[in-house]
Amino acid sequence: MPPRYIWSQRGGSPKLSKGENHSYRMTAVLTIRRDGLKLPILFVIKGQPGGRIDTNEFPSYPAGHYYAVQNKAWMDSGVWQQYIWFVLAERVTGKSVLVLDKFESNVSAEGKETASLLGYDVCALPPNATSHCQPLDVSIMAPFKSHMRDLWIAEDMVSDNSDGNDDDWMSPAAHLKWRVMIDRAIKAWDKITPEQVRGSFFKAIPKPKHP
Structure with a gap:
């Protein structure tokens, strides 16, 4: 079964040690628009700009979404700049928050x-506020993760005995698992409906009631 919880020894920490982090981890950036539009996913994968993954792997990945490399597979200032210009600028026009x-x-x-x-005002939410006033966290992430779990159960899992070493992020096993995770995330994102997206904004950012 896909994990829902982290199990730890009584009195111990549930956090993963640095050595236990999977080398094929990635970041998926999800964005929605108030009118119900879901923007393409940005996948950030461990690698170097201009390296083999950037130049050879990305052209074979599913079209319609965006891909970037970063040495820790995380969102940094360079990746954020790419996301603003290549994803947001094409789909969010005019004065926006x-x-x-x-x-x-x-x-x-x-x-x-x-x-x-680009005409955007940035509203940075305070700590511990996303579960109350960020539309994605309020109404979208729970069904998205549920779809991910369902797909995990339904699909053929990648064997842990596949060729390659998971500790080597350049190995064939790591590349195969990246592709499986990307395909799964795209399918789960496709299952989120425009009605769910619009409803998430009304729930997280309700319009003020006039007296």
Whole structure:
């Protein structure tokens, strides 16, 4: 079964040690628009710009979504700049408000300046507030993760005995698992309906009632 919980020894920490983190981890950036539009997913994979994954692997990945490399598979200022120009700028036009997690790359002076050039005002949510007033966390992430679990159960799992070493992020096993996770995330994202997206904004950011 796909995991829902982290089990740990009584009195111990549930956190994973550095050595236990999978080398094929990735970041998936999800964005929705108030009118019900789901933007393409940005997948951030461990690698170097201009390296083999960037130049040879990405062209074979599913079209309609975006891919970037970063040495820790995380959102940094460079990846955020790519996302603003290649994803947001093409689909969010005119004066708009970006409701963002308070990641450093999102709320940095450089990030805000770029957003301003495109007519965006950045609304950085305070800590521990996303579950109450960020539309994705309020109504979208739970069904998205549920779809991910259902797909995990339904699909043929990648064998742990496949060729290659998981500790080597350049191995064939790592590349295969990246592709499986990408395909699964895209299928789960496709299952989120425009009605769910629109409803998430009404629930997280209700319109004020006039007396």
